[in-house]
Amino acid sequence: xxxxxxxxxxxxxxxxxxxxxxxxxxxxxxxxxxxxxxxxxxxxxxxxxxxxxxxxxxxxxxxxxxxxxxxxxxxxxxxxxxxxxxxxxxxxxxxxxxxxxxxxxxxxxxxxxxxxxxxxxxxxxxxxxxxxxxxxxxxxxxxxxxxxxxxxxxxxxxxxxxxxxxxxxxxxxxxxxxxxxxxxxxxxxxxxxxxxxxxxxxxxxxxxxxxxxxxxxxxxxxxxxxxxxxxxxxxxxxxxxxxxxxxxxxxxxxxxxxxxxxxxxxxxxxxxxxxxxxxxxxxxxxxxxxxxxxxxxxxxxxxxxxxxxxxxxxxxxxxxxxxxxxxxxxxxxxxxxxxxxxxxxxxxxxxxxxxxxxxxxxxxxxxxxxxxxxxxxxxxxxxxxxxxxxxxxxxxxxxxxxxxxxxx
Amino acid sequence: xxxxxxxxxxxxxxxxxxxxxxxxxxxxxxxxxxxxxxxxxxxxxxxxxxxxxxxxxxxxxxxxxxxxxxxxxxxxxxxxxxxxxxxxxxxxxxxxxxxxxxxxxxxxxxxxxxxxxxxxxxxxxxxxxxxxxxxxxxxx
Amino acid sequence: xxxxxxxxxxxxxxxxxxxxxxxxxxxxxxxxxxxxxxxxxxxxxxxxxxxxxxxxxxxxxxxxxxxxxxxxxxxxxxxxxxxxxxxxxxxxxxxxxxxxxxxxxxxxxxxxxxxxxxxxxxxxxxxxxxxxxxxxxxxxxxxx
Numbered sequence: 221x222x223x224x225x226x227x228x229x230x231x232x233x234x235x236x237x238x239x240x241x242x243x244x245x246x247x248x249x250x251x252x253x254x255x256x257x258x259x260x261x262x263x264x265x266x267x268x269x270x271x272x273x274x275x276x277x278x279x280x281x282x283x284x285x286x287x288x289x290x291x292x293x294x295x296x297x298x299x300x301x302x303x304x305x306x307x308x309x310x311x312x313x314x315x316x317x318x319x320x321x322x323x324x325x326x327x328x329x330x331x332x333x334x335x336x337x338x339x340x341x342x343x344x345x346x347x348x349x350x351x352x353x354x355x356x357x358x359x360x361x362x363x364x365x366x367x368x369x370x371x372x373x374x375x376x377x378x379x380x381x382x383x384x385x386x387x388x389x390x391x392x393x394x395x396x397x398x399x400x401x402x403x404x405x406x407x408x409x410x411x412x413x414x415x416x417x418x419x420x421x422x423x424x425x426x427x428x429x430x431x432x433x434x435x436x437x438x439x440x441x442x443x444x445x446x447x448x449x450x451x452x453x454x455x456x457x458x459x460x461x462x463x464x465x466x467x468x469x470x471x472x473x474x475x476x477x478x479x480x481x482x483x484x485x486x487x488x489x490x491x492x493x494x495x496x497x498x499x500x501x502x503x504x505x506x507x508x509x510x511x512x513x514x515x516x517x518x519x520x521x522x523x524x525x526x527x528x529x530x531x532x533x534x535x536x537x538x539x540x541x542x543x544x545x546x547x548x549x550x551x552x553x554x555x556x557x558x559x560x561x562x563x564x565x566x567x568x569x570x571x572x573x574x575x576x577x578x579x580x581x582x583x584x585x586x587x588x589x590x591x592x593x594x595x596x597x598x599x600x601x602x603x604x605x606x607x608x609x610x611x612x613x614x615x616x617x618x619x620x621x622x623x624x625x626x627x628x
Numbered sequence: 629x630x631x632x633x634x635x636x637x638x639x640x641x642x643x644x645x646x647x648x649x650x651x652x653x654x655x656x657x658x659x660x661x662x663x664x665x666x667x668x669x670x671x672x673x674x675x676x677x678x679x680x681x682x683x684x685x686x687x688x689x690x691x692x693x694x695x696x697x698x699x700x701x702x703x704x705x706x707x708x709x710x711x712x713x714x715x716x717x718x719x720x721x722x723x724x725x726x727x728x729x730x731x732x733x734x735x736x737x738x739x740x741x742x743x744x745x746x747x748x749x750x751x752x753x754x755x756x757x758x759x760x761x762x763x764x765x766x767x768x
Numbered sequence: 769x770x771x772x773x774x775x776x777x778x779x780x781x782x783x784x785x786x787x788x789x790x791x792x793x794x795x796x797x798x799x800x801x802x803x804x805x806x807x808x809x810x811x812x813x814x815x816x817x818x819x820x821x822x823x824x825x826x827x828x829x830x831x832x833x834x835x836x837x838x839x840x841x842x843x844x845x846x847x848x849x850x851x852x853x854x855x856x857x858x859x860x861x862x863x864x865x866x867x868x869x870x871x872x873x874x875x876x877x878x879x880x881x882x883x884x885x886x887x888x889x890x891x892x893x894x895x896x897x898x899x900x901x902x903x904x905x906x907x908x909x910x911x912x
Contacts, residue, residue: 229866230834233841235820238810258724258859276866279721302832307868334820334833633804639779698782701799708803708812719777725859726779729891733780736897746902747895 222249222349225294225325227283227315229276230302236336240300243341247349254283254292270314277301277311284315288322296326296348303331313573320486320575326351327486329573344489347446351484357624358447358483361460365421365626368409369452369618370402370437371445372429375471375498376585379405380615381413381420382623389413390612392585398429399436422625424448424618428472441622445614446477446487452617453583454482456607463577467596467604468584468613469566471498476570478577488573490566497562498586500534504558507541508551512589515555519591522552524560537561556591563595571600580604583613634677635700636684637723638670643731644694651687651695658683665704669727670695672704693737696730769911772849774874775858775865776842784901785853788908793845795865802841815841827873838870839877846877851884851911853904858890884911 224244231237244251256264256279264282265271272278280299286292297319301308309331316329328344351358363382371378373395379402381389389412391405410417424441425433426448434442453466460482468475474497477487490497505512527549529540537558544554582604586592588611597603609616640646652666655673662675662683673683688695702709755763769790773781776795785792802814810816815837823836826843846852854875865871878885886907891897 230832230837232813233815233820233837233867234833235810235813235815235817235837236833237812241811256721258721258728261721273868274866275868279866302834304830305832305834305869308832332833334817334837633800635800637779696779696783697786698777698779699794699796699800701796701803706803722775722777722858723779729897730780732891732894732897733784733901735894736891736899736901739894739898740901740905744898744902746899746906749889749899 222247222296222352223252223294224249224296224298224345224348225254225283225287225292226251226298226300227254227280228298228300229274229280229308229311230305231300231332234302234332234334234336236332236334239336239338240298240341243338243345246338246342247346249296249345249349251298252294254286254294256282256286260285268314268318270311272307272311274307277307280311280315284318287319287325290323294325295352296328297323298328298330298345298348300330300332303333305331316486316573317575324485326484329486329488343444343446344487346444347484347487350443350447354443354447355483357621358451359481360451360620360624361455361482363455363620363623365623366415366419367422367424367619367623367626368406368420369448369612369615369620369622370406370423370425370427370433370439371448371612371614371618372398372402372425372427372433373445373471373585373614374428374473375502376611377401377405377427377429378612378615379409380609380612380619381409381415382616382619383413383415387609387612387616388415390609390615392611395429398432402429402433402436422622424620424622426614426618439622440625441618443618443621446475446489447484448617448621449475449583449613450477450479450484450617451482451620452613452615453581453607453610454479455620456583456609456613456616457579457581457605458607459579459581459605465574465576465578465580467566467571467580467582469498469562469582469586469592470584471502473497474566474570476566476574476576478574486574488570490570498584500537500562501558501586501589501592503534503538504541504555507538507545508554510551515558516589516591516593518552519555519559519589520594522550522554522556522591524553524556524595526550526553527557529554529557529561556595559589559591559595560598562592563599566596567599576600578602582606583610585611587611632677633674633703634680635672635674635703636680636697637667637672637700638684638687639696639698639723639727639730640670640691641694641696641730641734642728643734644691646691646694650690654687654690655683658686663704669723672700674704693734693741696733769850770848771908772846772852772878774852774854774871774878776845776874777865778855778858781853781855781904784904785908788905790908790911793849795841798841798845826877832869834867835870835873838867839873842870842874843877846874846881849878849881849883851886851907852878852881853886853888853907854878855900856887856889 389409391408823840
């Protein structure tokens with residue numbers, strides 16, 4: 221059983237502890253609380269240096285110190301506080317930093333409301349468990365044999381066929397029925413690669429539809445997208461060694477993952493609102509009556525400063541868009557403002573929860589929208605790397621990791 | 629368990645002569661229909677509310693100012709709060725702290741029984757600016 | 769009389785109030801009511817989303833859920849209280865009283881209720897402990 225140490229405030233009184241335990245159980249883990257005695261607490265808070273007013277936050281700090289001093293054994297760390305609590309948010313983030321500075325344990329942070337359900341935590345918990353249990357597999361740097369990766373995302377479904385560490389075939393389609401979408405892209409990818417299904421030695425599935433696809437294709441690897449995408453991203457960007465941050469602005473949620481030698485050690489996954497995701501850019505394109513693929517080059521020509529837009533909420537964002545167009549702003553400026561707004565939201569909501577390490581590798585379908593990449597670069601002060609085939613990270617990661625099951 | 633269930637923590641002041649072992653043996657000897665679990669601070673006793681209260685009251689009479697008690701929400705050994713499963717429960721550190729200080733309360737109870745009155749509470753105020761200024765000037 | 773104690777999980781206050789023949793209103797008893805419900809199975813505390821929503825009676829949606837959830841447990845106790853004993857400067861108050869903001873709100877709600885309130889300090893030495901015991905005793909006897 222994988223032990224996930226929980227450092228939290230407010231989970232029980234928010235009625236979400238049950239959901240946290242449920243999510244952990246469903247991925248073969250259990251939540252544990254590092255033991256502390258009353259006499260440990262003052263010294264721990266003093267050492268940490270941040271002295272919160274709330275006693276439960278002090279207890280969180282003391283528990284973190286137990287982990288840092290190896291007085292308590294755990295495999296991973298889950299740090300959570302109530303959404304909208306300023307004191308909690310400060311302690312949560314600084315404790316995450318403290319754990320990372322003092323241990324090698326993978327960490328995930330979360331701010332919850334009373335409406336948190338286990339399903340929202342599943343991918344995060346599963347990723348923590350994967351990092352612990354599949355360390356060797358995740359360290360894999362080469363693909364071998366003939367393998368397929370299938371990424372069933374909320375917006376698009378992607379397939380990649382890899383043969384001896386080379387992408388031999390690939391295809392994508394907007395997601396419809398999980399199985400049918402996958403069948404279509406797989407068929408085309410196989411055709412391009414010039415291999416038949418019977419030649420395929422292993423399949424890896426990831427994304428929201430991973431379990432259904434895994435069952436349908438009898439996949440050797442069925443794994444959440446945080447670890448799989450990380451692998452695909454560092455392979456595509458040829459940054460398998462050292463540190464990096466992977467930024468994936470997805471159709472439904474955004475992921476920011478820090479990796480060390482290709483293995484994630486901290487990640488955030490946002491998605492309380494679609495305002496800061498690729499979905500907003502799709503909505504903007506629709507309103508401008510252009511393809512989302514054209515939005516990027518349009519944005520490149522515009523200046524976001526000329527149009528006011530805030531995508532914190534996609535409904536208000538579209539209202540801003542309508543007003544801006546009504547004011548006679550150009551499509552170029554509006555497109556640039558939409559991209560800038562998404563980049564800003566990602567910065568405000570995701571990137572505050574991790575320590576950005578360079579280089580930044582931007583991936584996923586939205587990384588093809590050049591205006592968005594430019595906006596991310598402007599907001600972060602450093603231009604992200606967008607590797608070739610960046611939209612195929614999940615499928616590539618699935619193909620690489622599934623080949624790990626072929627040997628031995 | 630029925631709504632009439634009561635679980636009580638019996639906590640012995642560190643300054644008391646009574647031991648947890650004595651407490652649990654005394655409860656067993658009462659022959660009441662309660663369960664007892666010895667703990668490092670005293671005991672956990674559980675059963676029907678009126679019987680538990682009777683038991684607690686009898687135990688307290690062994691050392692009225694040295695034995696303390698409060699109710700506990702969870703039944704003894706409840707897996708939802710079991711230390712073996714989840715580590716210490718959230719209120720444990722507080723209980724530990726209060727137990728540490730019970731000797732002072734015991735002392736206070738003894739003195740109150742002897743009719744001592746409370747001292748006038750002094751509220752520590754800040755140094756008046758004028759006085760502070762004088763100190764600063766002297767040091768200069 | 770029903771006496772609200774703050775911190776509501778304090779062993780010292782619970783015991784001293786009970787010794788004086790009054791009924792301490794404690795978190796432990798409130799939580800027991802929750803956990804003994806058989807119709808809900810949400811360990812560890814059996815607090816449901818509906819329970820947290822009850823907290824909206826005391827604080828708006830912009831207030832963190834942990835504060836509202838706590839107020840949902842204590843609110844009814846404060847409403848039922850006929851007097852209160854508040855212990856200031858407690859060295860630790862974890863678990864149920866782990867949130868400083870919720871604790872501030874509880875103090876305010878007690879004040880607004882306009883019931884007899886005694887404020888005492890957590891004792892640092894024997895003299896202060898004597899003061900605490902005597903003050904609580906006198907206050908509670910005066911209520912009878």
